[in-house]
Amino acid sequence: MNAFAPPRLSLRFLPVWRRHFLVWRKLAIPSILGNLADPMFYMLGFGYGLGSLMPRIDGASYLTFLSAGTLCYSTMNSASFEVLYSGFSRMHVQKTWEAMLNAPLALDDVLLAELAWGASKSMLSGLAILAVIWTLGLEHDWTMSLWTIPLVLLIGLTFSAMGLVVTALSPSYDFFMYYFTLAITPMVLLCGVFYPMERMPQLLQVVAMFLPLSHAIALARPLILGTIPTAIGWHVLNLLLWTGASYWLATGFTRRRLLS
Amino acid sequence: MPPLVSIRSLGKRYGATEVVRGLDIDIGAGECFGLLGPNGAGKTTTLRMLLGLVQPDAGEIRIGGMAIPREAREARQRIGVMPQMDNLDPDFSAAENLLVYGRYFGLNDLTIRARIPALLEFAGLSGKADSPIATLSGGMKRRLTLARALINDPELIVLDEPTTGLDPQARHVIWQGLRRLTQQGKTILLTTHFMEEAERLCDRLTIVDHGQTIASGRPRDLIDREIEPFVTEVFGESVAQWAETHGSCCERLELSGESLYCYGRDPDRVRAALQHAPDLHYVQRPSNLEDVFLKLTGRELRDA
Numbered sequence: 145m146n147a148f149a150p151p152r153l154s155l156r157f158l159p160v161w162r163r164h165f166l167v168w169r170k171l172a173i174p175s176i177l178g179n180l181a182d183p184m185f186y187m188l189g190f191g192y193g194l195g196s197l198m199p200r201i202d203g204a205s206y207l208t209f210l211s212a213g214t215l216c217y218s219t220m221n222s223a224s225f226e227v228l229y230s231g232f233s234r235m236h237v238q239k240t241w242e243a244m245l246n247a248p249l250a251l252d253d254v255l256l257a258e259l260a261w262g263a264s265k266s267m268l269s270g271l272a273i274l275a276v277i278w279t280l281g282l283e284h285d286w287t288m289s290l291w292t293i294p295l296v297l298l299i300g301l302t303f304s305a306m307g308l309v310v311t312a313l314s315p316s317y318d319f320f321m322y323y324f325t326l327a328i329t330p331m332v333l334l335c336g337v338f339y340p341m342e343r344m345p346q347l348l349q350v351v352a353m354f355l356p357l358s359h360a361i362a363l364a365r366p367l368i369l370g371t372i373p374t375a376i377g378w379h380v381l382n383l384l385l386w387t388g389a390s391y392w393l394a395t396g397f398t399r400r401r402l403l404s
Numbered sequence: 405m406p407p408l409v410s411i412r413s414l415g416k417r418y419g420a421t422e423v424v425r426g427l428d429i430d431i432g433a434g435e436c437f438g439l440l441g442p443n444g445a446g447k448t449t450t451l452r453m454l455l456g457l458v459q460p461d462a463g464e465i466r467i468g469g470m471a472i473p474r475e476a477r478e479a480r481q482r483i484g485v486m487p488q489m490d491n492l493d494p495d496f497s498a499a500e501n502l503l504v505y506g507r508y509f510g511l512n513d514l515t516i517r518a519r520i521p522a523l524l525e526f527a528g529l530s531g532k533a534d535s536p537i538a539t540l541s542g543g544m545k546r547r548l549t550l551a552r553a554l555i556n557d558p559e560l561i562v563l564d565e566p567t568t569g570l571d572p573q574a575r576h577v578i579w580q581g582l583r584r585l586t587q588q589g590k591t592i593l594l595t596t597h598f599m600e601e602a603e604r605l606c607d608r609l610t611i612v613d614h615g616q617t618i619a620s621g622r623p624r625d626l627i628d629r630e631i632e633p634f635v636t637e638v639f640g641e642s643v644a645q646w647a648e649t650h651g652s653c654c655e656r657l658e659l660s661g662e663s664l665y666c667y668g669r670d671p672d673r674v675r676a677a678l679q680h681a682p683d684l685h686y687v688q689r690p691s692n693l694e695d696v697f698l699k700l701t702g703r704e705l706r707d708a
Binding site: 156159160162163166167170171238239240242243244245246247248249250402403404 | 480489494504505507
């Protein structure tokens with residue numbers, strides 16, 4: 145069998161997803177708190193604090209501007225942490241995957257469940273920020289802001305898939321530092337979470353254009369500001385390509401790691 | 405009746421190392437079969453190939469008529485596996501572990517919940533349904549892992565070193581459990597390092613080393629065929645010297661450090677020869693499977 149044959153998708157992933165959900169339910173309160181509190185305090189602190197020193201951006205308060213970035217970044221973080229730390233525990237430390245593979249599940253089912261679960265959990269983080277946005281009335285058009293819900297799901301899928309590649313290649317937890325330092329942190333700082341990308345030097349803008357978080361924010365920000373995003377197809381396609389390519393690679397690397 | 409498990413000329417290599425070389429195994433329905441061998445002999449790789457988790461490089465595997473690895477998922481539907489390392493879900497209670505695992509077989513919750521009490525009873529964990537895994541002892545976890553392997557009411561149960569790391573009490577409980585399963589007509593394939601375990605439980609067994617079969621048969625027949633019926637273990641500083649002068653009192657000698665193993669048919673002759681060597685201690689006993697194993701695979705360490 146060629147390890148890099150296309151991933152097989154099957155509904156058999158559902159009992160595995162339910163397993164993850166059942167574990168999450170037991171730890172839901174600290175988990176929700178962690179997902180919500182951290183990004184929320186950043187958003188409120190910077191939004192009100194720095195925002196008071198700043199002009200309006202694109203006709204919106206800095207807090208509103210920042211909230212769209214936080215929505216994406218919080219979703220990204222949550223997906224990454226889930227598939228990296230928790231995923232690696234399940235694969236390597238607790239050997240949960242091994243137990244599943246002894247049952248009539250294929251590795252592809254287990255991975256699809258990781259992808260779906262990472263996206264589900266990160267969607268919750270995104271929705272928590274959206275709830276804060278709604279509570280504070282930051283959105284300029286409520287119906288428009290509803291479109292961020294499917295967007296958050298897509299962002300969750302993208303970053304879960306990307307994280308799974310790293311999980312597949314990691315010898316230990318320490319390895320994740322490379323990914324966070326060399327991929328996640330640059331995205332947070334270059335892709336327009338805290339300030340418009342256009343304010344960056346040309347070279348950094350070009351780099352950012354290739355990073356998936358830019359495309360997520362390019363969609364989320366107009367939706368919060370109540371306008372229709374430009375080049376929707378291009379941004380969605382970008383996120384889908386990152387998702388598909390990463391998931392394919394992650395499946396290949398994981399098969400090679402566990403099934404030879 | 406065709407065997408439930410049939411392995412023919414199985415081969416697997418990793419780079420230049422041939423881990424499994426031309427292995428043939430047949431396991432009849434209702435049999436308890438042992439796969440024995442030192443560390444690195446290829447046992448775990450063989451089990452992984454049997455479950456369809458590793459692609460063989462050569463040979464053929466069939467389980468109940470299904471071709472492995474092509475139909476491995478369907479085959480695993482009818483197999484229960486007890487892995488070498490416990491991989492219970494630490495976040496769940498004993499009963500939740502069984503419930504969640506049963507779902508992986510596509511069983512509905514009603515069916516699984518109906519099976520749980522009997523499985524916990526089988527594992528001697530009736531009062532522990534709601535206990536978190538962290539509160540269970542090593543033996544309890546092992547028994548729960550065995551119960552989990554039965555959640556799909558399997559025809560074939562595959563056990564990879566089921567009692568490694570357990571104290572004698574816990575080991576005996578597992579053995580009783582396995583005997584009950586064979587009485588129910590289940591087929592068992594187990595790997596083990598404990599020759600006593602294999603001797604007690606297995607109808608037939610195969611000893612593998614360096615990926616090849618070096619002996620197979622019923623435990624009693626193997627002992628009769630491969631080795632002299634009695635052994636005298638002699639210990640002491642002057643044991644090598646004694647071996648030179650009195651070694652002819654037995655048929656075969658194995659010297660390992662300050663221990664000498666004298667194999668023969670006549671234990672009285674050896675005892676008589678030891679009369680005049682008061683500084684040597686000795687133990688006499690009938691030969692067992694461990695003697696066969698050590699004769700065939702050698703005494704040197706495998707992980708050194």
